[in-house]
Amino acid sequence: MPLPKAEGHISYGGALRPGEGDAISQMNAIRIRKENQVYSAQDKRALAMFNYEEKAKREAKVMSDLSRLVQRHMGDELGPNHDPFGAVKADGADD
Template identity: 55%
Template sequence: MCARAHLYLQEADLLKAWLELQHAAAEEAERQRREALAAEGGTAEVDDVGPQLPETHRAAAAGGNFGGFLRPGEGERMAAYVASGKRIPRRGEVGLTSEQIEKFEGLGYIMSGSRHSRMNAIRLRKENQIYTAEEKAALAMFNYEENKRKEAKVLEDMKTLVSRTLAVHSHEGAEEGPPAPGPDV
């Protein structure tokens, strides 16, 4: 077995182990939630009404929104290529690696998807959908971090203001002494 195949097998084993740990952690969290609900006197089955989505589809349902006109799973597969920094393969190139395709094109071969303007237009549209979805996700994460930073700054300013106000009032109260007795009415 070549070194690359051995690395792929090790990577697959690591992924399987990680997935098993994630699954076990999710099961433990669900068990604890049910126990807490049962301890409060409620039933654990209150929110589990109706048919449940199979585990294999739950992960797919949580995938990104890549817009319309993509076949099921196509957006996730294309996004995986983009995330790993590879070129999205065209029809007829699926069995080849990005490096092999670039080498063939460098030698002068014309790949099947490059000849047809309509296929090229469809490929570009699909790639742009993926890139747009990736950009939206990155922008959402950036906005979330920015809002979190702003909230932390506002909270820190409020804490400073409260501590300053309390310090001023405590000094005023210490200098004046006890309040003067007023006339009894």
């Protein structure tokens, strides 16, 4: 059986009325385009959510590292009995 010609009229078989095969193929092409649009929107939404979650994880890690750094610095520099709001001693003054 010969292949249908790519140019001009395409034969869809003898069970369809004239123009019916072309109409069906156009409706299928539209359906496929719409499905691709939906999948693209879902993919974009999923990618945006993934990026948001990854960014939140990175920010939480940075905040944790910064907090740990501040705690370590405050503990080493100032000691456990440091009162940041206490009176400042004058040079050479003894209590």
